[in-house]
Structures are given as C-alpha cells and as structure tokens.
C-alpha cells in the first residue's frame with residue numbers, strides 16, 4: 810500500500826488542485842490531501858472552511874474513495890511520516906514554481922530521507938491559475954469560468970455578500 814500526500818494551502822481549492830488530486834489519487838492506494846499553514850500567508854478561508862470546501866469538491870471526482878482530506882501543523886515531513894505517507898506530490902505550473910518547490914523537496918528530504926517528492930505537471934488550462942488570482946478575480950467581479958468548483962463560487966459569494974458576475978456562466982463551465 811502506497812500512501813501519497815498532497816500538501817497545500819488550498820485557500821481556496823481550485824480546478825487546478827482538483828486536477829492534481831484526481832491524477833495523483835489514481836497513482837497510489839491512498840492520497841492524503843493535507844491542508845497546511847503557510848506562515849507567509851493570511852488565509853481568507855478558515856481551516857474548517859477549507860476542509861469543507863475540499864470535501865465537497867472531491868465528491869465530483871470519480872473513484873474518490875482513496876482520498877482523505879486532512880490538516881497538519883508544523884513540518885510536512887513529520888506529518889507525512891506520522892501518517893505513513895512515503896511520497897509528497899506537488900503540482901508544477903511553470904518554471905517559476907520550480908525554484909521554490911526544489912528547495913522544499915530538498916528540505917523535506919533533509920528532514921526525512923525516506924520521503925520522495927514527485928511533481929505532476931499542471932494541466933495547461935491551469936498554468937496561470939492560483940488561489941490568490943481566484944480571490945482577486947472574485948473581489949473585482951471578474952469571471953471565474955472554469956477555474957473553481959461550484960461550491961467555491963458559492964462560498965466566495967457569501968464572503969463578498971453578493972452574487973459574482975458571470976457566476977452562472979462559471980457554473981455552466983463546470984458541467
């Protein structure tokens with residue numbers, strides 16, 4: 810049994826993350842999607858909200874029985890070991906991600922040299938996507954068409970206290 814761990818801030822989860830989750834879950838016996846705290850970021854969505862958003866979003870992934878949504882504090886490598894995960898999965902969107910991810914992979918290997926990091930190339934449709942971009946688009950009432958799952962659109966509408974323009978359009982793009 811191989812357990813993979815896919816860590817991230819997921820603030821909020823996007824269709825880019827879901828693409829990685831779907832593909833990674835097909836490569837292992839169990840995939841732990843682990844929401845971690847990035848000290849440099851102040852999240853818009855609470856941990857509880859991010860867990861709920863991820864749980865609802867993976868409902869739409871076929872064969873999702875081996876996916877678990879979890880959260881951790883402290884070092885990823887320590888949490889991975891505690892959970893029996895031997896492989897860290899990360900998505901690579903562009904070369905700009907590489908330098909940071911390379912450093913993280915080496916640090917994680919330094920902490921626990923039995924841990925491997927593998928990178929999945931992000932689907933071309935999502936290479937320009939990030940959670941910050943989603944929040945900025947929502948704040949400025951721009952279209953989220955094809956970028957996030959429906960439940961995230963609903964939560965963003967609640968946060969901003971208004972319907973997002975093109976929300977119906979964005980929902981249609983998800984179906």
Ligand code: COA
Nearest residue numbers: 816817818825826845847884885900916931938939940941
């Ligand atoms: N599609 C779309 N967007 C993607 C993506 C994909 N496939 N993959 C990443 N992103 C985006 C995310 O939305 C996020 O956007 P944002 O910066 O606008 O929020 C960005 O890429 C990178 O975020 P993410 O992959 O979630 O990682 P992160 O840099 O926020 O790190 C942890 C989060 C939890 C993985 C990291 O902080 C960590 O490992 N913490 C534990 C401490 C530790 O062990 N440190 C290492 C040793 S010191």
